[in-house]
Amino acid sequence: MTDAAFTPQKNTIQAVYYDGKNATAYPVAIKLSAPDLTFSLLASTDGLNARIHTYPIQDCTLDAPLGQGPRNIQLPDGGLIEIATTPEHRAYLLQQWPQAQGWQPRLHCAFQSSLHWMETHWSTVCIALIGISLSLLWAIKVGIPQVSERLAANLPPAVERRLGEHILNTLNQPALGYFADSQVPASQQQAIQRSLLDFCQQNNCPPHLLLFKASQALGANAIAIPGGTIIVTDGLVNLASSPTEVVAILAHEMAHLKHQHGLRQVLQTSLSGLVLLVLTGDVSSIAAGLPTLLVNMQYSRAFEAEADSDALVQLRKACIPPRLFADMLARLAAKQSGDAPVPELLASHPDTLKRMQPFLKTAPTCHS
Amino acid sequence: MSTSPAAELRSTPLTTGTPLQFNGTGRAYFGIWIVNLFLSIVTLGVYSAWAKVRRKKFFYQHTVLAGARFDYHARPVAILKGRMIAVVLLLAYNLLAKSNPLIAIILFVILSCALPWIFVRSLTFNARNSSYRGLRFDFFARPGEAAKMFILYPTLAFLSLGTLYPWIKQRVQTFIMNHHRYGNVSFICEATVAHFYRVYLVLFASVIAVVVTVLLLAKSLVPTSLASLSPLLAVTQVNTVDDASQLEPQHWMRVAAHDDAAAIDRTLDRLPLPKAPTQHEAAWIGLAMMGAYALIFVVCLAYLNSRISNLVWNHTRIAHAHFSCQMRMRDLIWIYFTNLLMLVLSLGLATPFAQLRATRYRIQSISLHGMQDWEGFVGEQKQQLRATGEEIAEMFDVDISFG
Secondary structure, three states: OOHHHOOOOOOOEEEEEEOOOEOOOEEEEEEEEOOEEEEEEOOOOOHHHHOOEEEEHHHOEEOOOOOOOOEEEEOOOOOEEEEOOOHHHHHHHHHHHHHHOOOOOOHHHHHHHHHHHHHHOHHHHHHHHHHHHHHHHHHHHHHHHHHHHHHHHHOOHHHHHHHHHHHHHHHHOOOOOOOEEOOOOHHHHHHHHHHHHHHHHHOOOOOOEEEEEEOOOOOOOEEEEOOOEEEEEHHHHHHOOOHHHHHHHHHHHHHHHHOOHHHHHHHHHHHHHHHHHHHHOOOOOOOOHHHHHHHHHHHHHHHHHHHHHHHHHHHHHOOOOOHHHHHHHHHHHHHOOOOOOOOHHHOOOOOHHHHHHHHHHOOOOOOO | OOOOHHHHHHHOOOOOOEEOEEOOOHHHHHHHHHHHHHHHHHOOOOOHHHHHHHHHHHHHHOEEEOOEEEEEOOOHHHHHHHHHHHHHHHHHHHHHHHHOHHHHHHHHHHHHHHHHHHHHHHHHHHHHOEEEOOEEEEEOOOHHHHHHHHHHHHHHHHHOOOOOHHHHHHHHHHHHHHOEEEOOEEEEEOOOHHHHHHHHHHHHHHHHHHHHHHHHHHHHHHHHHHHHHHHHHHHHHHHHHHHHHHOOHHHHHHHHHHOOHHHHHHHHHHOOOOOOHHHHHHHHHHHHHHHHHHHHHHHHHHHHHHHHHHHHHHOEEEOOEEEEEOOOHHHHHHHHHHHHHHHHHOOOOOHHHHHHHHHHHHHHOEEEEOOOOHHHOEOOOHHHHHHOOHHHHHHOOOOOOOO
């Protein structure tokens, strides 16, 4: 046992040594001076291990720091030196290690060190934060809608049809009591069908099937179901003073069908859910629920806006005054009031007043 | 607690045990988390393998037991390879499944048969890349045993309508624990089937009791609650009429024609959304039901996580030492709910803090008792490791897990 083993010298730091064969921890004093790393046991009754250990620094690896974790030196024989991160130790390593290694930083270590630098500086953290926010915003506003639109256009029509059938089957379940047989007289139904046919002669409507149903739960409403079914409730028909007014609403529903909004909503919901899940990790799937809801409502409002602007163009093409659509909206709002207004952020449709504006401002251009 | 007589003798000086400690700070982890996320996005997911290693390394290196830290050594490239294989398989499956249903079925069967092997591989990968005091952990199990755990037993659980589930849970948990090694010393878990049945029976009985109570309460309360609501409904009805008088189309025409912004703003506040009251009510009922479901889910989760962890760790020993785990259900419920609140209020930015809190609690619940000498733990012979051939080892050094 040499004296060096017991008296910590100048230019040494204390650390813990593991030989890699045994779980025993040996307190050591290490010294870095090119070209060697030497260390000796601080206290040991084991004569065999009391010798001074020497390794060429070229063969040792100093792991890059991570958080407030220890600095580890991996020895070539599988041994490990664990250095607690005190300021003195850090300063010592910073000063001695590159010098001892002859200023030949290893690519791997340089990469890891730069990562650590990024993780511990507020400027890079802020850049990352802004970058993530922007890309998330882009994904939600542009990326996911575009991907879904292309996906919806390229999926076989059977997919959309099946989705529609599934929704219809759910809505038609007697237990839910959504729909009852329509009380609208057949003559009135035929008049609306004829008006719709006229409308479609001016516009190329997607293949569709118009159904009349009575519904307590849905009130005055019209629903476009993926695959081509449009359901009009008795409440809506009774609200209209002419078949043309019903068709004004149907123009909006037709736009939903034409742009595959139902299918796209499903795709966008799943994609945005996936993105948010990746972001929040496995902490809690419930916590991702509210943001997902907000995003979905935003998508829904975007679809409504698209259907509205499409309806406006098509109504003018078919010589139907766009004003009729706004009238119907106003009457729907009046009839269905009674609830506390939901803030637009949480609503599935844009604000009614804002929706009515373009329809009221646009004069019919038709001269017939 | 079942410990060998020798262990009891040696553990007498230490009664309280050495707790596992976690000393990572949220601030440090936030930086790691956000840079991980950012670089993963910028590199279109390639960096996610490096991100996983940094995340795990952070958690391991800040976990301290008896003054020594854990470490994680996986090479990100191995994880990247694993993820690429998984993505390719998934894409191939989806593409082939569309063209031919028969191929889809065959692929599905092959993939399900490979699943136990993949599971064992990922446990082995994780264990071999984890170290403590310079010694690696290990996991070894034959694919046949794994197939029993992950194919045969789940099938049995399904066929028995869940009555065999606690038994299977015991098999799987002890299987995972007993095949882990630290150095060349095996972990031994002696939790019995009866222990597991007790945990699940208590849960089952409590859920039944709660459901019955709620149903009884609802039956006696619903008529009165509706009655108390009726004046409220009447008020909203009056409001409706009031609003409707202003909602004549002509009124809107006037508003629009004059483009009177002030008038629009004034009416905007009073304009309800086009939604039927029934729909609105349904939405609230739905929301309330979702909340109740989340509550029950969180409570059950907290119960099972705490009880099963305690059960497994309290019956686990290694060499002459044994573990204890003191997780409490109410602590977990508190952590889950406050994490949830934090996540929602911070729009997900609190994710690293939430992860850290949950992990710290889990780690610090565990203690080690009666460890006297670490010299008894000896690592694998280095020569033996080399003999297997670095190249071959590297080729199969693939991590296919979804952590």
